[in-house]
Amino acid sequence: MGKTTAFSNDILELFFKAVAIADLAQDDTSTPATDLYLSLHTADPGITGNQTTNETAYTGYARVAVARSTGFTVTDNVVSPAANVDFGECSASPGSAISHFGIGTGSSGTGYLMYSGTVTPNITMAVGVIPRLKTTSTVTET
Secondary structure, three states, X not given: OOOOHHHHHHHHHHHHHOOOEOOOEOOOOOOOOOEEEEEEEOOOOOOOOOOOOOEOOOXXXXXXXXXXXXXXXXXXXXXXXXXXXXXXXXXXXXXXXXEEEEEEOOOOOOOOEEEEEEEEEEXXXXXXXXXXXXXXXXXXXX
16 A cells, blocks of 8 residues: 555654654654764665664774764655764774665664665775765655
8 A cells, every 4th residue: 555645745744853743743842853874884784784784894984973863864755864964984894885774763772774875876984084975865755
């Protein structure tokens, strides 16, 4: 069973921008999450994964907080960062290429992974590289 484009957009707006769905759902009013956390992965974390599944571990890496209120753009079932997102510079032990990114609730640790998407082209890691997710990095609500 499919969803309409309008409902898919409403779901993304609720999760990523804290916009209520009229007469159905609203953002948590007592302690709403104000940020979501982007993570980088060396392989697809999959539908059963969490934020640590295949997460990169290069020296200098940390997840990046993105504000729910202004940090994402939602259009036609698709969510993307509203601005480019830069991660920490690789200072040693670059590890494998970055092929996927995740969007979740944890600033560190297991974290609740909500969505993941591919990084195209993959980011080849080396000392001095600053991984960047561009506004063209997207996930689609299907």
